[in-house]
Amino acid sequence: xxxDISDLLPALVALRHDLHAHPELxxxxxxxxxxxxxxxxxxxxxVHEGVGGTGVVGLLRxxxxxxxxxxxxxxxxxxxxxxGLPHASLFSGVHHGCGHDGHTSxxxxxxxxxxxxxxxxxxxxxxxxxxxxxxxxxxxxVEDGLFERFPCDSxxxxxxxxxxxxxxxxxxxxxxMAAADRFDISVxxxxxxxxxxxxTPDAILAASQLVTQLNTIVARRIDxxxxxxxxxxRIEGGHSHNVxxxxxxxxxxxxxxxxxxxxxxxxxxxxxxxxxxxxxxxxVEVKYTRYYPATINSAAEAELALAAAAxxxxxxxxxxxxxxxxxxxxxxxxxxxxxxLWLGQRRxxxxxxxxxxxxxxxxxxxxxxxxLGIAWFVAVAQRAxx
Ligand SMILES: [Zn+2]
Ligand SMILES: [Zn+2]
Numbered sequence: 001x002x003x004d005i006s007d008l009l010p011a012l013v014a015l016r017h018d019l020h021a022h023p024e025l026x027x028x029x030x031x032x033x034x035x036x037x038x039x040x041x042x043x044x045x046x047v048h049e050g051v052g053g054t055g056v057v058g059l060l061r062x063x064x065x066x067x068x069x070x071x072x073x074x075x076x077x078x079x080x081x082x083x084g085l086p087h088a089s090l091f092s093g094v095h096h097g098c099g100h101d102g103h104t105s106x107x108x109x110x111x112x113x114x115x116x117x118x119x120x121x122x123x124x125x126x127x128x129x130x131x132x133x134x135x136x137x138x139x140x141x142v143e144d145g146l147f148e149r150f151p152c153d154s155x156x157x158x159x160x161x162x163x164x165x166x167x168x169x170x171x172x173x174x175x176x177m178a179a180a181d182r183f184d185i186s187v188x189x190x191x192x193x194x195x196x197x198x199x200t201p202d203a204i205l206a207a208s209q210l211v212t213q214l215n216t217i218v219a220r221r222i223d224x225x226x227x228x229x230x231x232x233x234r235i236e237g238g239h240s241h242n243v244x245x246x247x248x249x250x251x252x253x254x255x256x257x258x259x260x261x262x263x264x265x266x267x268x269x270x271x272x273x274x275x276x277x278x279x280x281x282x283x284v285e286v287k288y289t290r291y292y293p294a295t296i297n298s299a300a301e302a303e304l305a306l307a308a309a310a311x312x313x314x315x316x317x318x319x320x321x322x323x324x325x326x327x328x329x330x331x332x333x334x335x336x337x338x339x340x341l342w343l344g345q346r347r348x349x350x351x352x353x354x355x356x357x358x359x360x361x362x363x364x365x366x367x368x369x370x371x372l373g374i375a376w377f378v379a380v381a382q383r384a385x386x
Contacts, residue, residue, distance in 0.1 A: 005113050005374055012109045012374075013367050017087035019101035020364070023076030023094045026131030027140075029054045032074045032104065036128045039108050043115045045126070048149070052141030057150050058126040060114055065122025068384040069152035069336065070377050071329060072107035073100045073132035082361040098358050099160040099345070102365030102373070104128060106158075109370065110377035117378070120385035125150045127332075136291065138328040147335050154301050155338035156380045157329045158373055162357050164344030166368055169309040169376065170319035171341045173302040175257035177295035180326035181266070184251050184287040185210065185273060187237075191246030200244055204237055206280035207248040211235060213272045214252070221268045228256040228265060229324060255324045257294045266290075295330040298337035305339040308379035314343075314372060341376065345369040 015035070024032055033054045040047045040058035048057045054074070081088050081095035089095050111126050127146070131137030164170060187207045192200035211232050218228050230252065237248030254269075256262040266288050277284035297305075309316035319342065329340050345366040347354045356363040 003113070003117055005109065005371055008109050008112055008374070009371060012105050012370055015108065016101050016105040016365065016367060016370065019104060020096045021087045021090050023089050023091065023096045023101070024074070025078055025094055026075045026133055026135035026137065027053045029074045029130050033128065033130070036074070036104065036108065040111060040126065043111055045111065045115070051146060052130065052137060052144040054130040055137065055141045055144070056128040057146070058111060059150065060111065060124040060126070062118045062123070063121050065120070065385055066153045067123040067125055067151055068381055069125040069127050069150070069155035069332070069338070070107060070110060070381065071127040071129060071155060071157040071332060072103040073129050073137070074104050075100055075131050075133055075137065077133055077359060079359070080361060083364055085364055095361070096365070097360065097363045098133065099363070099365035100132065102160055102369065103158070106370055106373035107377060109374035110381070113374060113378050114381055120382050122385040124381045124385070125152050127155070132328050134291070136328050136331065138331040142331050142335055152336050154384055155332050155336045156301070156305060156341070156377075158341040158343045158376060159327065160345040160365060160369055160373070161342035162346050162355060164342055165346045166344050166348055166366060167315055167372070168344035169306075169314040169316045169341055171297060171302050171305050171339055172319040172322065173297055173299040175294050175296050175322045176319065176340055177322060177327040177330065178255040178257055178324045179262050179290065179294040179330070180292040181254040181262065182251070182289045182291060183254065183269060184249070186285045187248045187250065188283040188285070189244065189246055189281075192244050194242040194244055197244065201281035203245055203248045203282055206276050206282040206284070207235060207237060207250055209280070210273060210276045210284070211250060213276065214269065217265055217268045217272065221264055222261050226258050226261045228254070228261050230254045230265060255326070257322055259294070262290070292326040292328050293330045293334060295327045295340055296333055297339040301337050301339040304383050305341050305380065308383050309341065309376055311379040311383070312372065312375035314376065343369055343373050343376065
């Protein structure tokens with residue numbers, strides 16, 4: 001069963017508040033990475049800095065055996081914090097609105113606990129990644145040779161999850177977070193007089209038809225048993241009541257879990273755009289960007305993640321559905337078997353009014369989740385390196 005970690009908590013809560021007050025944006029986590037590297041060195045770990053930009057890797061070896069990667073993200077969001085808390089961000093426009101300050105503190109806590117207990121055989125690879133929020137820091141670390149330089153037989157991560165009550169944890173085999181794609185479409189006519197529409201292809205009308213047709217792709221081209229979503233989020237063109245504009249821009253996002261569905265949606269989007277172009281006489285240019293793949297847990301590791309959660313006294317259940325948000329830990333799970341856990345952090349009882357969703361201007365990581373996440377990381381390492 002779980003060892004006592006309560007003596008570690010005061011320093012870790014202080015660290016979490018310090019990180020919260022000094023948030024740093026993607027690939028600029030210099031102060032945070034420095035604190036992490038110093039803390040790992042103090043424990044006597046082998047430390048590598050500058051992995052994939054501002055990433056830090058610490059190695060804790062305890063004899064021969066397998067190796068397991070434990071990952072935390074370090075970056076904050078470009079948004080203004082409005083919490084008014086004593087440890088609120090000191091920098092306007094940068095806010096730890098996703099709780100990565102909590103993740104970093106929990107993984108450092110796990111490093112402390114595993115260093116002093118050492119009830120495992122093999123190597124624990126502590127992975128502190130930059131730039132999770134839309135910039136692909138996990139991909140940068142993978143491309144910098146993360147798993148060649150620091151071999152991991154499996155890899156695990158968690159995210160605090162305000163939708164789940166404190167004391168609960170969930171994951172599932174297979175997809176848990178969606179692939180996130182973005183499309184940018186230019187619809188071009190020649191532009192002309194609104195009263196002489198026969199002189200130019202109408203980019204506004206073509207763009208309108210395209211938006212309508214794009215909204216049929218998921219409904220008509222994807223197996224109803226699969227989940228996917230396509231949303232058009234921006235349409236822009238024209239400046240005057242009597243001028244037909246030469247160009248209209250359309251932007252949107254696609255979320256999916258199954259790579260086949262993702263391929264079909266992208267192909268259908270190109271077909272639809274070319275069909276509208278042909279019918280309207282416009283030129284349509286599509287830029288389709290896949291920025292995060294789906295986060296897909298391997299079955300055995302998802303089971304281990306739940307068993308480790310149960311070891312620590314968490315109420316661990318299989319998540320009934322994946323979430324349509326995305327997560328760049330997906331890039332690590334493309335390389336190694338592993339699992340991603342949702343750690344409940346919804347405040348209960350008298351604190352219930354403090355509940356905020358992720359990315360809310362008043363969001364603050366729930367410090368009561370710190371010992372739970374530390375214990376989970378420790379239990380994962382002990383189970384994976386038995
Ligand atoms: Zn986030
Ligand atoms: Zn996050």
